[in-house]
Amino acid sequence: MNFCTTIWEEIAPLRRAILSHPFLDELAAGTLPPETFRHYIVQDSLYLAEYARVLALAAARAPTAAGRLEFSDGAKVAVQVEEALHQAFFAQFGVTPEMAQQSEATPACLGYTSYLASLAATRSYEELIAGILPCFWVYWEVGCDIRPRAASPNPYSAWIETYAAPSFGEATRRVCDLVDAAAAQATPAIRSAMNTAFRNAARYEWMFWDSAYRRERWPI
Numbered sequence: 001m002n003f004c005t006t007i008w009e010e011i012a013p014l015r016r017a018i019l020s021h022p023f024l025d026e027l028a029a030g031t032l033p034p035e036t037f038r039h040y041i042v043q044d045s046l047y048l049a050e051y052a053r054v055l056a057l058a059a060a061r062a063p064t065a066a067g068r069l070e071f072s073d074g075a076k077v078a079v080q081v082e083e084a085l086h087q088a089f090f091a092q093f094g095v096t097p098e099m100a101q102q103s104e105a106t107p108a109c110l111g112y113t114s115y116l117a118s119l120a121a122t123r124s125y126e127e128l129i130a131g132i133l134p135c136f137w138v139y140w141e142v143g144c145d146i147r148p149r150a151a152s153p154n155p156y157s158a159w160i161e162t163y164a165a166p167s168f169g170e171a172t173r174r175v176c177d178l179v180d181a182a183a184a185q186a187t188p189a190i191r192s193a194m195n196t197a198f199r200n201a202a203r204y205e206w207m208f209w210d211s212a213y214r215r216e217r218w219p220i
């Protein structure tokens, strides 16, 4: 079995917890309170800005042309998604530019982006791209899972369509291939560290939705 298939199966309980999270159930049903989605989308725009930087660092460090192309393209798409999807949702859900500018990252958002930045700064390229992968793969699985059960019409349909799009599945496949190629060349110690980075990033994906669902704020 290849590396990605193995680590994906190892986080099966975590993936089940994501797919059954009330945030996603309510998003699919179209009943998620707009205030909760506002919290999510503002945090997600903060997340995307940082994630794009991490992808650019991965592009800079990639030993192969395929990696440089994929991650620099991903960095560009992350900025474009931030501009387009988020601007549309900001308008739809009444988020003003001031509200977006004044918001600060929650513990879950800051934890996730800081973790990825720490992989880029102090860990191997292999660990970095293993930490980058759940952002793609978890959203692709969520998009495919929600689409057939989504209520129609649904105020969140643009979000669902973005992550269930075939082109997004292809991008996920290509990042998996890069992670598999890196793992095939790596020592057992690096492969184990890749496993940890992948699992931790997937945990942060769950925490990101959970944090939005609880409309988390800093406790102090």
Ligand SMILES: Cc1ncc(C[n+]2csc(CCO)c2C)c(N)n1
Binding pocket: 044, 047, 048, 051, 074, 075, 077, 078, 081, 134, 135, 136, 139, 205, 208
């Ligand atoms: C918390 C969080 N995790 C993953 C994504 C999905 N995503 C964001 S950028 C990117 C790669 C380039 O498109 C992907 C797959 C998200 N929006 N928010």
